[in-house]
Amino acid sequence: MDESAVNRIAAGEVIERPASAVKELVENAIDAQATRIVVDIADGGRTLIRVTDDGHGIAADDLPLALSRHATSKTSGEDLLNIHTFGFRGEALPSLGAVGRLTLTSRALGSDGAMELRVSGGRQDPPRPAALRQGTVVELRDLFHATPARLKFLKSERSETMAVTDTLRRLAMAEPAVAFTLRDVSDGGDRVLFRADGAANLIDRLARVLGRDFTDNAMSLDAEREGIRLTGLAALPTYSRGNAVHQYLFVNGRPVRDRMLTGALRGAYADVLAKDRHAVAALFLTCDPTKVDCNVHPAKTEVRFRDAGVVRGLIVSGLRHALAEAGHRSSTTVGTATLGALTPERPAAPVYQMDRPSLGARTAAYTAQMPGLAEASARVEDVVEATPPVQDAPQTAPEGYLGAARAQLHENYILAQTSDGLVLVDQHAAHERLVYERLKAQMRDRGVTAQALLIPEVVEVGAMADRLLSLDLARLGLALEPFGPGTLAVRETPAILGQVSAKALIADIIEELEDDEDADPLSLQSKIDAILSRMSCHGSVRSGRRMSAPEMNALLREMEATPHSGQCNHGRPTYVTLKLADIERLFGRT
Numbered sequence: 001m002d003e004s005a006v007n008r009i010a011a012g013e014v015i016e017r018p019a020s021a022v023k024e025l026v027e028n029a030i031d032a033q034a035t036r037i038v039v040d041i042a043d044g045g046r047t048l049i050r051v052t053d054d055g056h057g058i059a060a061d062d063l064p065l066a067l068s069r070h071a072t073s074k075t076s077g078e079d080l081l082n083i084h085t086f087g088f089r090g091e092a093l094p095s096l097g098a099v100g101r102l103t104l105t106s107r108a109l110g111s112d113g114a115m116e117l118r119v120s121g122g123r124q125d126p127p128r129p130a131a132l133r134q135g136t137v138v139e140l141r142d143l144f145h146a147t148p149a150r151l152k153f154l155k156s157e158r159s160e161t162m163a164v165t166d167t168l169r170r171l172a173m174a175e176p177a178v179a180f181t182l183r184d185v186s187d188g189g190d191r192v193l194f195r196a197d198g199a200a201n202l203i204d205r206l207a208r209v210l211g212r213d214f215t216d217n218a219m220s221l222d223a224e225r226e227g228i229r230l231t232g233l234a235a236l237p238t239y240s241r242g243n244a245v246h247q248y249l250f251v252n253g254r255p256v257r258d259r260m261l262t263g264a265l266r267g268a269y270a271d272v273l274a275k276d277r278h279a280v281a282a283l284f285l286t287c288d289p290t291k292v293d294c295n296v297h298p299a300k301t302e303v304r305f306r307d308a309g310v311v312r313g314l315i316v317s318g319l320r321h322a323l324a325e326a327g328h329r330s331s332t333t334v335g336t337a338t339l340g341a342l343t344p345e346r347p348a349a350p351v352y353q354m355d356r357p358s359l360g361a362r363t364a365a366y367t368a369q370m371p372g373l374a375e376a377s378a379r380v381e382d383v384v385e386a387t388p389p390v391q392d393a394p395q396t397a398p399e400g401y402l403g404a405a406r407a408q409l410h411e412n413y414i415l416a417q418t419s420d421g422l423v424l425v426d427q428h429a430a431h432e433r434l435v436y437e438r439l440k441a442q443m444r445d446r447g448v449t450a451q452a453l454l455i456p457e458v459v460e461v462g463a464m465a466d467r468l469l470s471l472d473l474a475r476l477g478l479a480l481e482p483f484g485p486g487t488l489a490v491r492e493t494p495a496i497l498g499q500v501s502a503k504a505l506i507a508d509i510i511e512e513l514e515d516d517e518d519a520d521p522l523s524l525q526s527k528i529d530a531i532l533s534r535m536s537c538h539g540s541v542r543s544g545r546r547m548s549a550p551e552m553n554a555l556l557r558e559m560e561a562t563p564h565s566g567q568c569n570h571g572r573p574t575y576v577t578l579k580l581a582d583i584e585r586l587f588g589r590t
Helices: 003-014 018-031 092-099 148-153 157-174 202-210 212-216 259-268 308-325 332-341 359-369 427-445 462-470 502-515 524-538 549-561 580-586
Strands: 036-042 048-053 101-107 114-120 128-130 135-141 179-184 191-196 218-225 228-235 247-251 254-256 281-286 404-409 413-418 421-426 450-460 479-482 487-494 575-579
Touching: 018 036, 018 048, 018 092, 018 135, 018 157, 036 157, 092 101, 092 135, 157 179, 157 191, 157 202, 157 247, 157 254, 191 202, 202 212, 202 228, 202 281, 212 218, 212 228, 218 308, 228 308, 247 259, 259 281, 259 308, 281 308, 404 549, 413 549, 421 427, 421 549, 421 580, 427 524, 427 549, 450 502, 462 479, 462 487, 462 502, 487 502, 502 524, 575 580
Parallel strands: 036 179, 247 281
Antiparallel strands: 036 048, 048 135, 101 114, 101 135, 114 128, 179 191, 218 228, 228 281, 247 254, 404 413, 413 421, 421 575, 450 487, 479 487
């Protein structure tokens, strides 16, 4: 085969779509120590991709060589396991020149002028002088014009534009100090699709790229094990999403998509998220380059670690430690969404409001105006606490950050008052998490205490009988015995669950096991935790049950002392906090 055919074949691995071309060109600009990178695209990148940078440029004598395969490699090839740059294969420019019309214009630092080189379908024109103040401009027109069959596999213009945007967002997160701009210049336009100015630190860059909501509801990570360091931000479970597109992984500053890393992220959140929810995270792994192989695929998005077990363990332990420390937190977006759901009537004109009196003055005034309010209220004698002392509310509520229970709404929600607002608690979701954590603690310490049934309950389970018997559920306080083909006798149930339907409990365990059939194999401990999570639902306070004030306050205090109490076992929030200032704003009092 001639060299042109070889380049077109090689380009099939490196350049899959416009986003691949943008990735290769922007990475070259970063390697050239650029501080500003501007990307222009038209028609989703089909007809135009232009990358402009202010890097150190390419010397005029080296310009023709830049279009030769492997000539621009940043490594001598002696040690491919010690890579410190984005690019190192030297395939991007010749591959782009083989499948499109490429114009390369560059001016090296200290040179007298710029030079321009054009190549189309692998055919190169002689270099010629050009006008450029600094850096490099790579312009690619009519991508895949030399291989028109590839055009049929491209998606819509909108999809390709979104893929280019996502690629640039990932590179922007990897290089916070570099300014990035993406513009759509289709039909002579100049629409900015993405912009991120140079940031002083990673947090500011992530806030710009992923939004301030993410950084406000994320946990900071900084863990190290055997020379591998994990940093970044991971969102609270209540800030989860319905898909995994908001998971960003970086290895030595390189954006990657690795199944082992995403599996570790999923495993770390398995205890606090439902199976159909996905965490939002930006994780950065830093290690000695010799411990990771980034030469697995020409696209360089896959990596292989020398000791994958250490990396996976670091991610899981680092995230779980952060989750335990932030276990009481609930996403601020929950309260924001609650306020957004309320639709107060807006006054036509600003309403004059007197200065807000102190808590003591308000309490005295209410007592004088309606002395018989407490006695006249029906069905609240068990849920209304005594009036607090006549004094201004302190900055920190003495009862705890969840406040004191004031009422139960619809036999399902606990309304608590704090020093600066109110808290609404889902009693079932909260108690489900508390029971689950108790079960796990019992399991770790001495095994789950069982209670014997006076009359064993017979449950038909069909083909799952042998699998249930093989799990040694007695450790979980559930004693099973074979009772004929496809039938089991339940002789003991976990004591912490109280009176529970053995049939319903077994049905939930079977459902949990069936859910894992198509997933990656879970460890024994993960399976046990998943079963405990199912079991905890049966021992929780049910919706529709009236609770007394001492019961509600006891629940609130236990929530404050229990890890992960900010969300239930399925990742849903257990409570919503509303600040007094926000409530007053609803009534136009500000």
